[in-house]
Each structure stands twice: as C-alpha cells, then as structure tokens.
Amino acid sequence: MTKVQEKHQGFEIKGCGKGKATWRLYTQLCKGCGLCLIKCPINKKGKNCLHWSKEVGIYSTPAVEPDPALCIACGTCERLCPDSAIRIDRD
C-alpha cells in the first residue's frame, strides 16, 4: 500500500529564534484554548510574543501565532500544546 503525501491545513512563520527556526501551526488541530499564551516565557516578561492570530482553528476559535522578532524558539508551546498543533523546527 503506497501512501500519498499528506497535506495539512495550517500556516508557518519563518525567522523565529533569530532567523534559525520555523514555527508551524496546524489549524485542524488547534482548539484555541490559549494555555500556551500564559506559559510562553517571553509573554511572562510582559512582552507580546505569542498572541491570538487572525487564523481560526478547528472550532472556529482564534489560533495563536508568535512574533518572529521576539520568539526564541524555546519549544515551550510545542511541548505544552494538548493537541500537538504546534511544531518548531530548527533550520
């Protein structure tokens, strides 16, 4: 059985972590709980790195996106996300 290459709805933000990482979000998995916004270490310092996006998730609630200028690609949101909707890859 050959498997066709799957495509996944989502968006990617390049240039995170000082231009060295790509941040991806799968809109068919993000449920918009917002737990990652509180745990983001940059947001804890009072800056606005991870914020609500104009894109919507699977329940038509806002998804999230990082500010590539502030994101350090630490992976906290990826590890935390209950639905594995976030993926960070170092280029």
Place this chain on the structure above:
Amino acid sequence: MPSMLTIPPRLPKAQNPDPGASKFCPGCGHGMILKTLASAIDELNLQDRAIYGCDIGCSLLSWNYMNIDTIQAHHGRTTPVIYGITRATPDAVGIAYMGDGGGLAIGAQHLVNAAVRNEKMLVVLVNNTNYGMTGGQMAPTTLPGQVTETTPYGRDVEVTGKPAKGAEMVSAVVDTEAAYVTRGTVNNLRQLKTMMKRGLQNIADGRGFSYVEALSVCPLNWRTNNVDTWDRLDEMEGFFKVGELVVPQGLEGVK
C-alpha cells in the same frame, strides 16, 4: 488564509495519528499527559510490549489515542483488568489510565489491593478535582471551598471531609523496596516525563507496582479562562505536594 503544509505534526510514535484532533475539550490536561506518556514509551522503546487500558470518564475518550494495544474496562476496573493481563503475559507492560473518580472513588479498593500485592503494572491517575465527563460534580479530590455542580456553595469539609490524597494513600501500603510512587503536574511536563519513564522502567524491569498521579486542568468544568486555569493549578499544587514519595533502588539513573 491557511495554506497547506507538507510537514506533518510532530507526534510520538506511540500516538495514533489517524483520528486527527482528539476528542477532549479545548485545554484539557489529558492531551498533555497522554502525549507525555506516549513520548516516554517511545524513549524506552516499549511500544511492542505495552498494553494500555482506559477507564470510564473523560479518560475513556483516549480509546483510539494510542498506537498500542488498548482495552477499555468498566468504571474503576481498569486496574484489575490490566493486572490480569500482566499476570497472563508476564512480558507485557500494563498501563492503567484513569481519572480521580475511577481511581480514588469507585476503583479505590482495586488500587489499594493492587498496591499491596505489588502487581507489576503502571497506574496513571489524572487528578482534575472533579468528574469532568458528567459536568463537573464533586469528586473525592475536590479542594475545600471549591465550587462544583454538586457543591454550589463550595466544598464543606465539615460534611464531606478533606480531599483524598491518592499518592500518600498508595505510598502507605506499598512495598517500599519495589514500588514507585510519585505525583507530577502538567505545569512541569519535563518532570512528568521523567516520572513516567521511571514508572515504566520499574515494571519493564519486573520490579513492582508503579503509581504516577498527574495534577491536571479542566477549564470547561472549572469555568476558568487560560489565566485562571493555571492559577487554579498552582492552588492545587499547594494542597497536593508534587514530588516522588517512594523510589526503589535502581531507578535513580533513569532520566
């Protein structure tokens, strides 16, 4: 507009990628704990030996979450079903996954007796201080003063007693040289993964009973937003102390 990505989401090998989004509510702690359990199984390479049992309640919704052999048992009876399997097939790594209602209310007798007999199984007990699936009624672990569906004025400790502490109860009856008893939290998933790996290694080595309690969140039934959810979890950590209670010799190296 969302575009199409060719790179798939990063899931542990022990997690089933086919169902797509899980059936849990937005922000449910089950997703975090199951993901951590799946990556712990991956890192110890136990996917072929593991048998996963889920309980009634919200934990039942994980029936197709794992990419390993799964069985679904009656309410509170996951513990005897799994130790029956591990007695019949001694090579199997049995994992019983349950909520605080299944493990500390209706299934407490099985949990205590499995711990006393040192059954070679891992119990993962998810503590979210209420019965989530039926709408957030009071559970044995509900915090004093917490408002739930059945305690609209807050839990009264004069009438209903103090919350049940599962990890302390189990650590009081286990064989301290063979069993592993701990309490983790979704606030610290790295620590929780180490605990899961130690628990799995303890039964993979054939040493004895492992119990991992995970403090979890339930934003829908707590009626909390994302800020208040984490604040409530901090309050829970003040009552249920996080840390390892019983560690047998030979597990210190597992990280």
